[in-house]
Amino acid sequence: MEKSEESSLVMPGESLCVIEEFEPGPGAYEGSDGKVYSQVVGVPVYDLDERIVKVEKLSKKLSIPEIGDVVLARVIDVKSIYAAVKIFEVEGKPPLTGLFSGILHISQVSTSFVRTLYDVVRIGDIIRAQVLNRAPLYQISIRGREFGVVYALCSECLTPLVLRSLQLFCPKCRRVEKRKVAFSYYMVRRSSA
């Protein structure tokens, strides 16, 4: 299978080889006629060791969360054992054209015991979290130091809370609030916050 480098841009539906030569990897599929076709606009890569052909996508990455992706989400509802969130950004992927719903269960907050979610997040908080499943409604986790609340407002006066000696503190009304704060609190850019 010698392929010249110039003609190496393929379109959806373009045949790449027959199934006896290479098996389809990501971006390719096997048609009902036993040929392997491309699924996307991209560059085919033939792996001669594994006998797999994949197509490296040139068109835009799909901005849909996948398992392990880090997302930014806004908390829209909190109950004592779960919180509902809206994911508005997936790190490393193009801007979303809509919001994705997610859910944070109390068991996914920390490795240690958590009595109630009200000590973890509040309505309106922006959290940084990791995605655990592959379709909406997304289960998310904030276990780990780099995950948790990255931006929060004071529940009395709506002033942005600042992190002061490991506590969230309201500079206006001097209130101290409890959250599970991420390592990067307030340092994440607040695009659609």
Place this chain on the structure above:
Amino acid sequence: MSQLVRKVERPPRLIDEEGRRADGRKVDELRRIKIEVGVLKNADGSCYLEQGRNKIMAAVYGPRELHPRHLAMPDRAILRCRYHMVPFSVLERKSPAPTRREIELSKVIREALEPAIFLEYFPRTTIDVFIEVIQADGGTRCAGITAAAVALADAGIPMRDLVAAIAVGKVEGQLVLDPMDLEDRYGEADMPVAMMPSLGKITLLQADGLMTLEEFEKALELAMRGIKEIYNKQKEALREKYLAIKREVEVT
């Protein structure tokens, strides 16, 4: 311009002695097609298409979360299509509300595109396709499908193949490729066809008017020839955009 404003009247002959049509085309000739990819900033994928005097904009959004959520399928994405003609797309102002015709065309376009998309990769989501007809001159459903397929590929949605579509008409007893509004209006038959060209699968086949079986077979063959030509135009347009991107990737 004056041609567009004037009322469409039937010329004495739709095909002259030399086999030329009202706009100077031969019977098996397509209108001039221009395709631009990625014209809308906020859409995931988009395409602007001109086919003769037809002007069509297609936009694709998704896969994204579906509202109302009860419409979502647990094992695949759903495809939603909206075919719409803007009020100034035709000679007489068209009400912007979706007509029966537009609702039906939205459905047949959806069914023409559905088999090309790997919907099963995106459970519980939707892929939305919007087709706006900015100027209409016959054959807009086919032009809409052609544009939507390019927009879907531009959005990076995995597809089995592109979908290309063309109509075949019958005018004064002769089969003509890609009939315009005038020929559609005063012709005897009209048959829109959509295909996944490299798989050789037909995804849309409609027909109205009167045709013999032989004529139908000939018409289908003519449509397939037209579709091949349009398919190459689609690929050319995508290639043009993505070759530039590929070079950029290689430089960095």
